[in-house]
Amino acid sequence: MKTIRNLAAAVLFSAAIPIAASAHPPIAADAAAANFEQDRADILAMAGNYRVSFHMQESTRWDPNYEVLEPKRSGGNEVVRVIEDTGRKIVLQHLLVITTDDDKSMIIKHWRQDWEYEPAKVLVYSDRNSWTWEDVPERMRTGRWSQTVYQVDDSPRYGGWGQFETQGGLRRWRSNWTWRPLARRDAVRNPVYDRYLSINRHQPSPDGWVHWQDNTKMGTMDGKLVPIVQEYVLNTYIKYDQYDVKAADDYWAATKNYWAAVRAEWDRVAATKGGIAINEEAQTGTVISGRLLEMADEVQDQKLTTAKAIAEAKKLIEANTRKL
Numbered sequence: 572m573k574t575i576r577n578l579a580a581a582v583l584f585s586a587a588i589p590i591a592a593s594a595h596p597p598i599a600a601d602a603a604a605a606n607f608e609q610d611r612a613d614i615l616a617m618a619g620n621y622r623v624s625f626h627m628q629e630s631t632r633w634d635p636n637y638e639v640l641e642p643k644r645s646g647g648n649e650v651v652r653v654i655e656d657t658g659r660k661i662v663l664q665h666l667l668v669i670t671t672d673d674d675k676s677m678i679i680k681h682w683r684q685d686w687e688y689e690p691a692k693v694l695v696y697s698d699r700n701s702w703t704w705e706d707v708p709e710r711m712r713t714g715r716w717s718q719t720v721y722q723v724d725d726s727p728r729y730g731g732w733g734q735f736e737t738q739g740g741l742r743r744w745r746s747n748w749t750w751r752p753l754a755r756r757d758a759v760r761n762p763v764y765d766r767y768l769s770i771n772r773h774q775p776s777p778d779g780w781v782h783w784q785d786n787t788k789m790g791t792m793d794g795k796l797v798p799i800v801q802e803y804v805l806n807t808y809i810k811y812d813q814y815d816v817k818a819a820d821d822y823w824a825a826t827k828n829y830w831a832a833v834r835a836e837w838d839r840v841a842a843t844k845g846g847i848a849i850n851e852e853a854q855t856g857t858v859i860s861g862r863l864l865e866m867a868d869e870v871q872d873q874k875l876t877t878a879k880a881i882a883e884a885k886k887l888i889e890a891n892t893r894k895l
Contacts, residue, residue: 600714621650621779621811622647625645627643632800633801663683686717693732699766717733718731724860726847726849726857733745733771746770750767755856762799769784769787770784782806782807786801786803833884836885836888859887
């Protein structure tokens with residue numbers, strides 16, 4: 572059984588390195604130019620107001636001793652806004668809108684996705700508590716986009732590169748194989764696996780868009796990473812605005828300058844320290860995530876000035892990150 576596991580791991584790891592790009596040959600320059608505006612339109616179309624459904628299901632167990640989890644479903648209302656668009660780079664910020672028991676709206680700053688056209692390198696998850704720069708093969712840059720996903724405190728989560736393609740009359744963006752840290756839903760359970768090897772797809776639909784993930788949950792056995800179980804995640808974004816959209820926009824208007832400075836500080840650390848290395852906790856993400864989010868709330872409530880919040884955030888990020 573150990574031999575089978577190791578063979579499966581070898582197959583998965585061979586798919587994780589650039590040789591996997593052979594399934595998608597280089598894009599000709601004229602084809603890239605012809606598709607550029609459609610690519611941008613598909614990315615920008617992710618912005619809007621949505622009802623989101625999250626469907627998570629473990630399917631095939633690769634480790635015969637693993638007990639597959641029951642499927643899990645959740646959802647909520649989510650606002651997605653374009654916060655940067657320079658043509659070759661598009662940044663989308665997600666904001667969850669929660670209605671409390673007393674019928675008030677609570678905003679949770681959610682994930683962020685940065686799209687970059689024809690990138691030379693991508694910040695990727697490399698091991699526990701660390702993200703490093705990975706070169707995109709030069710012959711695979713033309714016409715392709717990277718997507719880097721960031722956590723609620725704007726620290727990185729995972730990154731990958733890929734292309735828009737049309738198959739069966741449907742257009743979608745598909746990533747290369749990417750490594751990811753555990754999501755909170757798994758991390759809090761202290762499972763036998765500690766990371767995912769994934770393919771990521773984004774696809775427009777008549778009602779909004781869908782985000783599909785094919786995750787191989789990987790764990791260490793006998794000093795080697797091996798597959799434990801397969802998981803499929805389908806996140807469906809349906810256009811919907813019958814909730815307090817204004818609360819999300821008000822939060823962002825009050826805190827956007829603070830968060831812009833936080834993003835810039837993470838970028839500085841990634842550029843000067845060879846990536847980002849910071850300890851994470853199962854419940855919160857990075858060890859400074861709670862305070863960074865708390866300060867945004869204090870800025871909105873005018874309990875803390877933006878300047879003081881930025882100064883403290885910079886100190887926290889610098890003090891808690893290490894060189895790689």
